[in-house]
Amino acid sequence: MAGSNVQAYKDAIRKIAGSVDPHEWEKADWSEAVKLIDEDVLKDARTRGEEYLRDAFPDAQIGPVKSLPRVEEKRRCADRADGSSLPTFKIVCDLLRARVTTTVQGIQHRVHGVHKVGIRAGWPFYLRGGGRFGSQADDKRYKDIVQFAYIYIPELGHFAELQIMHPVAAYTFHVDSILRSLSNDTVPVSERPLDVWTDGLYQGMRDYLVAQANGDAPPRTADELQLLCQQVYTERGRLIPYPLLRFFEEIQREK
Numbered sequence: 027m028a029g030s031n032v033q034a035y036k037d038a039i040r041k042i043a044g045s046v047d048p049h050e051w052e053k054a055d056w057s058e059a060v061k062l063i064d065e066d067v068l069k070d071a072r073t074r075g076e077e078y079l080r081d082a083f084p085d086a087q088i089g090p091v092k093s094l095p096r097v098e099e100k101r102r103c104a105d106r107a108d109g110s111s112l113p114t115f116k117i118v119c120d121l122l123r124a125r126v127t128t129t130v131q132g133i134q135h136r137v138h139g140v141h142k143v144g145i146r147a148g149w150p151f152y153l154r155g156g157g158r159f160g161s162q163a164d165d166k167r168y169k170d171i172v173q174f175a176y177i178y179i180p181e182l183g184h185f186a187e188l189q190i191m192h193p194v195a196a197y198t199f200h201v202d203s204i205l206r207s208l209s210n211d212t213v214p215v216s217e218r219p220l221d222v223w224t225d226g227l228y229q230g231m232r233d234y235l236v237a238q239a240n241g242d243a244p245p246r247t248a249d250e251l252q253l254l255c256q257q258v259y260t261e262r263g264r265l266i267p268y269p270l271l272r273f274f275e276e277i278q279r280e281k
Contacts, residue, residue: 030066035059036183039118043178043185048152051176056114060101068092068121071184075122078179079186082143086124086188096206119176120187127193130239133173136190140175149177168239171195171232194231197269198222220264227258231273238277248277 038059046054072091079088103112128136137153144151154174172191179186189199201219208218222228230251237244246254252274259266 031062031064032066032070035062035067038062039178039183039185040180043150044180048150048176048178051119051152052113052115052154054115056118057104060104060114060117063094063097063117063121065094068094068097071121071182075179075182075184075186078182079122079124082147083124083126083140083188086126089123089125092121092123093207119185122182122184123187123189125189125191125196125199127191127196130168130171130192130235133171133190133192137173137175140177140188140190144177147179149179152176168236171235172199192235193269194228194235194273197267198228216263219267220259220262222270224258225254227255230254231270234277238280248274248280252278 039056042054042056042059043051068091072089076088079086097117100112100117104114104117105111126136141151141153143149152175154176172189172195175188175190177186177188178184189196191199201222204219205221230246234244234246234248234251244251255266255270255274
């Protein structure tokens with residue numbers, strides 16, 4: 027791409043990714059690469075990256091081309107002078123991203139699968155949080171319903187973010203992305219999807235699933251959680267979306 031920043035971006039990424047331990051990626055300064063991100067870089071990551079991810083993770087849902095306005099928003103967050111700056115790794119790590127859904131108990135199996143793919147292919151691997159068990163604490167108790175893993179693909183020149191999560195988290199994050207894209211839009215609130223975080227709904231579903239996976243009594247019963255969901259949606263004149271209806275059907279069957 028004549029005149030584009032693609033090769034310069036990849037060189038800036040390679041300079042750090044090839045010399046820094048993956049556990050140090052979040053602390054490293056990627057600002058040189060961040061400055062070079064443009065539409066060509068974003069398209070290259072998604073278009074050329076799809077081939078690598080399809081081969082390595084056939085059942086993954088690969089995200090669309092990253093929005094340049096979203097990158098610009100993150101750049102501004104990285105330039106804050108009040109000490110709350112966004113780490114620059116969070117700007118370069120997900121230009122290429124894919125999502126895999128599974129059960130809470132299946133997250134660790136998928137994380138190990140990503141690690142094995144990285145080892146075989148020679149792709150450095152990093153698990154967010156740096157823990158040994160990821161979505162499990164070191165005592166092997168489950169602690170979340172989502173895990174983010176990062177791989178650097180040298181022959182591509184980009185990072186890839188693997189989002190491994192329960193379908194409830196996948197739907198919630200999908201809605202989050204839509205709402206972010208509409209944040210400065212004129213679409214009326216009544217026509218936007220309802221934020222699943224409303225009134226602690228997502229947190230309640232997450233806590234239920236984690237407790238269930240650990241064999242503990244959940245903070246709320248299935249009936250209490252379903253009532254909360256009905257209140258969140260019906261009080262705002264909305265229908266409960268299918269992914270959440272399916273979730274409640276499953277936990278009611280398991281009672």
